[in-house]
Amino acid sequence: MTWRVGTIVSVHDETRTARSITLDVPDWPGHLAGQHVDVRLTAPDGYSAARSYSIASAPSDIKRFEITVERLADGEVSPYLTQEVAVGDPLEVRGPIGGWFVWHPEQTEPIQLIAGGSGLVPLMAMMRARAAVHSMMPFRLLYSVREPDAILYADDLRALAAANDGTAITYAYTRVAPKDWARPPARVDAALIAQATWPASQSPTCYVCGPTPFVESIATLLTAAGNAPDRIRTERFGATGDVR
Amino acid sequence: MNPPTDDYLDGNAAAGELSTIFAFDITAAEGQCAACGSMKRFAEAHVYTQSPGFVARCAQCDAVLLRYVRTGERVMIEARGLSFLVFDAT
8 A cells, every 4th residue: 555645625623632634635545434544744854754543534435535633742743733734735645544443334233332532533434424325223322531622523423413313322521521411520331331332132343442441441341241352343542653 | 571551552553554565454354373373353463563663462362473664675574473364355
């Protein structure tokens, strides 16, 4: 797979620290919901750094896709992508990458999505893909997020829930919950898994994305709840995402 | 020699770099760990990136499956920790 040069066609701040960037890539082959791309920045002196970012948009025929980048305080790439880039700028990308952490519209089992923070991004692509093909397959999302202000795609999530056509969303706040929220801020635990996710007897496929400790914790809880390990698909991210 | 517990990613994170070597998707490829015999998708491997390249370890037993280093014009892969890898060639 080779690097291609795309052009930024829109930028949109999702939260104080996260920005969505839409790229137009002339020879883009198209993607599946759940896949990611590598983005490479090269300095004038030739130094380069690459990072992986999940695609947030649904698959489409137009040669265009959206990524969402969360700014890391000590990041080498994310501060540039969230603060410096502008419409019209070129950006080097490689992808689409990954054929395992993906959702295909042909799947007929219930789908359980569990996101930790910006782990929502590839799962959002799956929900958008479901909506785009008017699938009636039942989806549940359990979204663990620091505080209400950190919610990505807040308007889209509200619209998905309001449509009431088979996507159920549960928020788990870990630091600050909205006023009068029933559950005090806490990590996802066995009780919440039992309450908000498909029972294992329904044989859901579970997609879990988040920082490594989050993914390990959720995978353990899902397995303890009776889900078969081969029905749990995981994708981990972290500040160490540079494999070059 | 025990690896740090939470300081890894997974095979998804290595897939872009490995796409320069393998024509088929590596994340869905099924591999057998030569140490413990478990069969898993490469996406499930624990990948350590704190090196000039990366090291993939078995998610079951932590044994090294694959080492990858790119230095200038050369790429080195050492994969004796994998008995085999099966790719979907469609």
